[in-house]
Structures are given as structure tokens and as C-alpha cells.
Amino acid sequence: MMKVILIDDDPVMHLILRKMLVKFPGVQVAGAFKDTQSAAAFLSANNDIGLAFVDISMPGESGMVFASRMEEAGGGVQIVFVTSSKEFAVKAYELSVVDYLVKPVSQERLERTVNRALAGRESFRMPPLKDPADKGTGEIIITALGDFSIQNELGRVKWISSKSAELFAYLLLHRGKRIARTRLVGDIFGGMTRESAEKYLNTAVYQLRKSLEPLGLREVVRSENDGYALELTNAVIDYEVFEQQVGKPGNIEADDMESVLQFERLYTGDLFGNKAYVWAIYETERLAELYASFVKRLSELLIFLRNRTAASKLLLKLHARNPLDESVVSLLMKIHGQEGNKKGLTAQYTDYVKLLNRELGIRPSKELLMLYDSLVSEKNNQMSKA
Known part of the structure; x- marks a missing residue:
């Protein structure tokens, strides 16, 4: 497994790249940063990062300067530039970067880059073991368009059952609100007898919390007045970001075309994929x-x-x-x-x-x-x- 980080001052790019990189089983996104200083601090504390996707044009230190510093320091992290301009390509390759991607990035082009980075690793270092009891404190990334996954810096949720995943999805659409047990029974377990539905709901709640526990997220499912609520903080949810970006009133400007094309990539399929x-x-x-x-x-x-x-x-x-x-x-x-x-x-x-x-x-x-x-x-x- 190769751990990667993302460095871009645009948080939308974090989400887009996460959605694209999650399709590669040999890659795990360990962190996303809006500036090179916080990324450098993270790298100094985590020597198991194999690849960094770095935007060139950012406020403060540029990605080019950051890559130069990393090269001089002799760190093991490989660099891939992700930028909106081709003008830096020659200079970028002087820094021995793995690749140079121009936005908007296609899945096929990213696949070639990832394969090149995987092939170029000099050695495989096992990542430090995480204590499942540790509470996740970083961003929670939720992908629900075309797929359904939840992940943070500790990993990705592995659902114990399909009903536990469905329960999370239901609570996600109503997060922060108490949903009565009677409503959950009717909407998710309709068609069963009342007694059987109550029993399956209890099981689904237990399995959901167990699924979230390895990521330190067990407590986000809160019991409240004969119902349940999902309390998420520091969560990035793809359909919310998509709606915020494309639902803005007014005409699309030609000068914003590059960014707008990236927003289109957020919609990778219908809500919750083929779950329907x-x-x-x-x-x-x-x-x-x-x-x-x-x-x-x-x-x-x-x-x-x-x-x-x-x-x-x-x-x-x-x-x-x-x-x-x-x-x-x-x-x-x-x-x-x-x-x-x-x-x-x-x-x-x-x-x-x-x-x-x-x-x-x-x-x-x-x-x-x-x-x-x-x-x-x-x-x-x-x-x-x-």
C-alpha cells in the first residue's frame, strides 16, 4: 500500500483527487493540505508517505519551491505536480518529479501516474500500526455520488452489513436531526413484521457503530429520545460540495472553465451509486x-x-x-x-x-x-x- 498526500489550496481538488484515487487498491490518501508548510510538518512526522500530489500555484510557498526543498532534504516522498498551466513543465522535470498533470485530470491519465509512482518506489516500508481505539481527528471524507464510502486518516469504513451501510446513508441525508425509530423501521425495514423490524434495526445500529469504530467514529451515531442522530464535524461530503459549486446562480464564465470542468467531475454517478x-x-x-x-x-x-x-x-x-x-x-x-x-x-x-x-x-x-x-x-x- 502506497500512502499519498494532496497539497492544493482549493479544497474541491482534494475531494476530486480523493474520489479518483480511491479507485486504486494500492493507494491510500493519508492527508490533504491547503499549504506546503502544514504538509511539510506532516511529512516530517510521517516517514511512510510515498507520493505527494502538489499544486504549483499556491499562496505563500509555491509547489515548485516545496518540491525543491523536499529534493534537497533527500526525503523518500515522490512528487507529482497538478496544475492548470503547462508553462512550468520543463522546470518541473528538472526537479525529477514523477509526473506533471494538467487540470482537469482524467482517470486514465491519473492511472498512468499512479502506476509510474508504484513502479518507481525503491523500497516498501510498512506503515506504523494504528490503534483502533484512537479517535480520528482529521477530515472525514464521504463519497456518495456513484459510490458510497467513508474514510479518514485511519482508513476506510468496512461495512459489516448492507443494512448498516443503508442506515448510515439514511442518517447522513438527515444528519444533525433526530430520526425516530418508528420512521427508520418504516422506511428501511418496511415489509417486515413490527417485531422483526425492531430487531433488525437494533442489529443494524450495533453493526453500524462497530463498522465506524476502527476509524474512531463510533460516537457519531448518537441515541436520542427513542431515535438516532448522526453528528459529524469536519466532514467533506461530495454531493454537498457539488451542489455548492454548481448550484450558484448566474452564468458560467469562460474564464472559469477549468474550475467548472473540475466541478463536473465531482458527479461520478447517482446518489449512493447502485444502491437505489x-x-x-x-x-x-x-x-x-x-x-x-x-x-x-x-x-x-x-x-x-x-x-x-x-x-x-x-x-x-x-x-x-x-x-x-x-x-x-x-x-x-x-x-x-x-x-x-x-x-x-x-x-x-x-x-x-x-x-x-x-x-x-x-x-x-x-x-x-x-x-x-x-x-x-x-x-x-x-x-x-x-
Whole structure:
């Protein structure tokens, strides 16, 4: 297991990289820092860190200066720069860094970096054993979009049962509020007899606390007046960060494109992944609609900026989620029109017409037909002028 740390003054990047790195079984994120000073202090107290992902441009000491200091000190930590600019690439490689990643970082590109770092380790040092009784004091990172995991500096929660995980998820959506046992019995254990449901709830509460105990989080599940409440402090929850970033009113600015594309990466799937909890349907659909609306606005700007490749990539993700969404189809048609791709435009439109007829027995809107006709006419006019 290779332990890594993240150094970036943007906490959103901490969450994005955590969500991406958790997919590698040979990697554990041991800490995340907003400045190089706190990161250096952590490294001096923890000699088992094998890799650091470092932003170059930060207030105070830059990532470049930090990497130079680490190299001069002769520490064993490998450095990967994660930055928004390619201009420092030559200088970065003079410092013998493992890799240089330009934001937004793709999962495939990160995988190559991680494999390179794993292959480049000179030796494997066992991390110091943690006392399970130690109370976790660092950030609690909760991933609930496309997956469901809880982790802090002591590790990742290993659920004892599916119902203990579901109970945590339920309390998470209502954290800080007391949820009566009767409500939990009805929503999570519906269909059972009252006696059986009460028994399974007791078991689930016990298993949940046992699951959280190795991370020092047993006490976050609090008993209160014949009910339970989840009390979390210093927690970073991906769907909250996503909503805070993309739910802001106003138009998306072209100057913010890099950051905005990173926010899109926070949404790695529906709430709680494939769990599909019935009691979470409303919140799942609300977040999915927020994501779809955000991507459409972002794609419209990308199309205006003629960044058709990025726009197509985002829209095709939405199209795969809901091929009946006419607004997505219209944007894809506009991209084909910009590209002068009459064949692709016609295929996009006719495939959608066939889908509507086959699945719903209806025709597309007049607006879509008019858009198709105008795009075809525009293409024909361009050909005749040529």
C-alpha cells in the first residue's frame, strides 16, 4: 500500500483527487493540505508517505519551491505536480518529479501516474500500526455520488452489513436531526413484521457503530429520545460540495472553465451509486437534474467557444443517462452543424425520431424539427457557395 498526500489550496481538488484515487487498491490518501508548510510538518512526522500530489500555484510557498526543498532534504516522498498551466513543465522535470498533470485530470491519465509512482518506489516500508481505539481527528471524507464510502486518516469504513451501510446513508441525508425509530423501521425495514423490524434495526445500529469504530467514529451515531442522530464535524461530503459549486446562480464564465470542468467531475454517478434506496429517490433525482442542468449550461458555453470536443464528451454522458432528453439531442445536433457534419446531424436526428416512436409512440417537437431543417439548410447553403 502506497500512502499519498494532496497539497492544493482549493479544497474541491482534494475531494476530486480523493474520489479518483480511491479507485486504486494500492493507494491510500493519508492527508490533504491547503499549504506546503502544514504538509511539510506532516511529512516530517510521517516517514511512510510515498507520493505527494502538489499544486504549483499556491499562496505563500509555491509547489515548485516545496518540491525543491523536499529534493534537497533527500526525503523518500515522490512528487507529482497538478496544475492548470503547462508553462512550468520543463522546470518541473528538472526537479525529477514523477509526473506533471494538467487540470482537469482524467482517470486514465491519473492511472498512468499512479502506476509510474508504484513502479518507481525503491523500497516498501510498512506503515506504523494504528490503534483502533484512537479517535480520528482529521477530515472525514464521504463519497456518495456513484459510490458510497467513508474514510479518514485511519482508513476506510468496512461495512459489516448492507443494512448498516443503508442506515448510515439514511442518517447522513438527515444528519444533525433526530430520526425516530418508528420512521427508520418504516422506511428501511418496511415489509417486515413490527417485531422483526425492531430487531433488525437494533442489529443494524450495533453493526453500524462497530463498522465506524476502527476509524474512531463510533460516537457519531448518537441515541436520542427513542431515535438516532448522526453528528459529524469536519466532514467533506461530495454531493454537498457539488451542489455548492454548481448550484450558484448566474452564468458560467469562460474564464472559469477549468474550475467548472473540475466541478463536473465531482458527479461520478447517482446518489449512493447502485444502491437505489427507495427512500432516497427524491434526493437522487434532484441531484441528477441539477447535474443535467449544469452540464447543459456548460455545454452551451463550450459550443459557443467552439470547444466541440469537450461539449460532445459531456453531452454524450447525459445522452447515455437519458436518451429521451430532447434538449441534449438538440445540442448534439448543433455540434454536428458547427462541424459541417451533415451525415452525423441526420443520424442524430433520425435515431432520436425512431427512439421516440418505438418507446413512446410520439413524434419530436416542432422546435426540434425546425432546428434540424435550419441546420440542414445552412449546410446546403455552405456547400452551394463552395
